[in-house]
Amino acid sequence: MKNDKTALCYNAGKIGGIPYITAYKNFEQADKEITNLGWEPVNPLYNGLQASTPWIAHMAVDLCLLASCQAVYFQRNWKNSHGARIEHRVAKFLRKTIIYQSEAGRGKDLRKGIVQE
Numbered sequence: 021m022k023n024d025k026t027a028l029c030y031n032a033g034k035i036g037g038i039p040y041i042t043a044y045k046n047f048e049q050a051d052k053e054i055t056n057l058g059w060e061p062v063n064p065l066y067n068g069l070q071a072s073t074p075w076i077a078h079m080a081v082d083l084c085l086l087a088s089c090q091a092v093y094f095q096r097n098w099k100n101s102h103g104a105r106i107e108h109r110v111a112k113f114l115r116k117t118i119i120y121q122s123e124a125g126r127g128k129d130l131r132k133g134i135v136q137e
Contacts, residue, residue: 029059029119030086032107033095036075046095050121054093057119062089079103083110091117 031050035043047065054061064082082103086092092111098104111118 027059027091028062028089029054029057029091029093030062030089030107030111030116031064031093031095032086032098032101032104032111034097034101034104035065036101036103040071046097050093050095053121054119057093059091059093061093062086075103079106082107086110086116087114089116091119093119094121096121 031047031054033043033046033050035047044065047063051061051063062085064078064085067078067081067085069078069081083106086107087110092107094104094108098108108118
């Protein structure tokens with residue numbers, strides 16, 4: 021299923037508490053890495069809600085997006101995000117394929133340093 025271009029992979033990482041442009045760039049880079057791994061990224065920055073929508077509403081929509089995916093890709097910063105930690109628990113509960121972004125520098129072979137559960 022991993023190499024099927026229709027296989028969806030949710031992109032999880034820190035959004036709040038950092039400048040939006042930084043979060044945007046992190047998600048954009050992660051989307052590229054997800055694509056290079058053979059998945060179609062699902063990015064919560066494009067969940068259809070306004071940025072001003074309450075956090076809990078974003079989480080409800082984002083968890084529905086996550087549930088519709090076969091895998092979840094956790095950016096390096098996921099442990100620093102309350103929402104991403106919740107997404108991690110849900111992904112494990114739903115037995116999704118979990119992919120952790122490499123701690124290695126960007127631009128390396130993306131197949132190395134990726135841990136899948």
